Amino acid sequence: MEDKLFIYNTLGRKKELFKPIHSPHVGLYVCGPTVYGDAHLGHARPAITFDLLFRYLTHHGYKVRYVRNITDVGHLENDADEGEDKIGKKARVEQLEPMEVVQYYTNRYHNSMNALNVLPPSIEPHASGHIIEQIEFVKKILNTGLAYESEGSIYFDVEKYNQHHHYGKLSGRNIDELMDSTRSLEGQQEKRRPIDFALWKKANPEHLMHWPSPWSEGFPGWHLECSAMGTKYLGETFDIHGGGMDLMFPHHECEIAQSTAALGHESVNYWMHNNMITINGQKMGKSLGNFITLEELFTGSHPLLKQAFSPMSIRFFILQAHYRSTLDFSNEALQASSKGFSRLMDGYQRLQKLTPGTSSTVDVANLRQRCEEAMNDDLNSPIVIAHLFDAIKAINAVHDGLATISANDLAELKATMKDFVEDILGLQTNQLANDETTDAYHKAIDLLLNLRMEAKVKKDWETADHIRNQLTALGFEVKDTKDGFEWKL
RNA sequence: GGUCGGUUGGCCGAGUGGCUAGGCAGAGGUCUGCAAAACCUUCCACGGCGGUUCGAAUCCGCCACUGACCUCCA
Structure with a gap:
């Protein structure tokens, strides 16, 4: 090396x-x-x-x-x-x-x-x-x-x-x-x-x-x-x-x-x-008594918190700032990075299902190099994340049929994204489990949503909306795409 | 008081001399049975004053504000 x-x-x-x-x-x-x-x-x-x-x-x-x-x-x-x-x-x-x-x-x-x-x-x-x-x-x-x-x-x-x-x-x-x-x-x-x-x-x-x-x-x-x-x-x-x-x-x-x-x-x-994490511009610390424990963040059980934040969104929040800068805590900042994190991971999951075309109209060739350069510059994780968002943009464009990507580029993009998202930044989704139970569960949801698709074709909006509403009530998020659907819990 | 930092758009946060940071939020649009998502376009910026330079958020000086450490704290 x-x-x-x-x-x-x-x-x-x-x-x-x-x-x-x-x-x-x-x-x-x-x-x-x-x-x-x-x-x-x-x-x-x-x-x-x-x-x-x-x-x-x-x-x-x-x-x-x-x-x-x-x-x-x-x-x-x-x-x-x-x-x-x-x-x-x-x-x-x-x-x-x-x-x-x-x-x-x-x-x-x-x-x-x-x-x-x-x-x-x-x-x-x-x-x-x-x-x-x-x-x-x-x-x-x-x-x-x-x-x-x-x-x-x-x-x-x-x-x-x-x-x-x-x-x-x-x-x-x-x-x-x-x-x-x-x-x-x-x-x-x-x-x-x-x-x-x-x-x-x-x-x-x-x-x-x-x-x-x-x-x-x-x-x-x-x-x-x-x-x-x-x-x-x-x-x-x-x-x-x-x-x-x-x-x-x-x-x-x-x-x-x-x-x-x-x-x-x-x-x-x-x-x-x-550097330190600050809260209202002041260092968060035991001596000042202005700290929020990690468990309180994960459960939302602190008076200063408007909601719970997942461990991964906390990790992402921290990685979005350079380690030598102070990072100011606020609900707004945390919510913003929480949403950004979802966008990143949604795109990352979408990438796994992308089908390659004959050629690439998106430029993802030097993604790995740019990420390496950012990391080599004193672990500049915020720049790495910015580059990853560029890739997400390209992934979404391909997903929406607005751009195409060649098989080679797709393979390289997948490898680069895996290296940086999972291995280096250490970010993971909560849907990576892949045992028989989850497999069956995924297929069951897909089955339901396929039924909904059939209803949609018949313009049976009542049935279609019913399925979506019930799933939403259970905590699922259902999105229609151009020729199908996406869902997540 | 001493030492060392910071001051970037509505919010968070990169960026050290000229070229888009990025995310979130806002505005308009495309798509769509509806919704959501996605995509496109767009608005908003470099604490103040002076200097160096063809050119400064980026270098220098002064000022203001602010933080950390100097006592345990990651």
Whole structure:
């Protein structure tokens, strides 16, 4: 495979040609959810963005090892190094085992991702399952002298690290400004400086999740898990690390510092960050309480929603914007993309039934190339979709007898559409099931509509309308075409 | 306050120097027993001011507004 994909590297802030370290193998690490609540629309963004990348690379023959973690320990409630563990708090409030909370929300996360047709990653490691690796990682950093122990906890010495490395290289932050602006908080006396961050925390007596370590009974710092697990599964240097923009600082910045300190070199070649989903122009997030969970979207059970939206229309909505742009949520925007999605998929299904002519009067020859070019330009899915709509226009024209398409062009169009619609964008209809039951069911509906056709020929409008009305009442949509009919549920 | 972004037509959203983005909505038409769909045509645009250029939504400067991060958040 030829390397043609350009991706925007947050390090350097420009598009760069993607070259894997060990082609055809690609190592991809993406920050997954902290499982203490249901996934919301915001969580769908990175999942779909990196699913798109995963699918695209795989489609081009790369062997991708995609690691997406589950954070189930170490993510604290308030400040970086104080406050309660998010999982622990939920467990206490709900009177559950912490791992019960983790399992519950992990299952629900998987269900949502499955509904969105997000492929499962190759490895989905839990932070709590890699305590030993994280302790080893802390030891390595301690050996370099870039971390210090204080009352049973281990902190990263940011200032000392910055003497020989650049803390802030990813987020563009300046350490002097950080020293001035970082808040000094109560209970942080054990840290030398406010910008230092925890690698290991000694557990308070009431803390539910803790493990033995050389320094104290405690738990790992939040940033550590990604460094430790990324290194374990993808090696000391790997290709791509992704996540939401809001993780750029401090999470990813700290990750770089930890890994560089422990390994003595850079560990990630390309950093990719998806932008946020906004609602009324503001970031949708847990802290602001303005989020809509995926389940609420699928069922329409949120006061801000005027209707339910199918998982696929949510996926399409997200793919219609470039991943580095903010995407504003509104009922109107979602309805618009929902309708657009139907149009796309109706056309796609129509394509399967098209009959070829002797020659083509539509130009679909370079569709694949144009879609590839858009994808290669930093995964420009909205442009891909625009090209697909051009193809839909041609498909409809052929379907209506206003244009013709040759057998060769039709075969190529079908192949291209399948590759981009299904395999790369990951869009699917709800009628792809093809077992005996559905087959019989389709034939039964066709039978009914053929009877209606016969009635129409006899100008028996009463019978014809009756059949259509009854089917409509059952939720079917019946459309007459030039010489037949179309229907869908 | 610091750092970095954004400002495109009724809505969403691409686009980095000249050539149609696309979707949804609106208007007119074709088709049609009716309906729907489809198709054709069409309307609506680049925050403001100045500069560079033969030519700017696209480059530069200033201003305005707005967002993200700087505390947990995808």
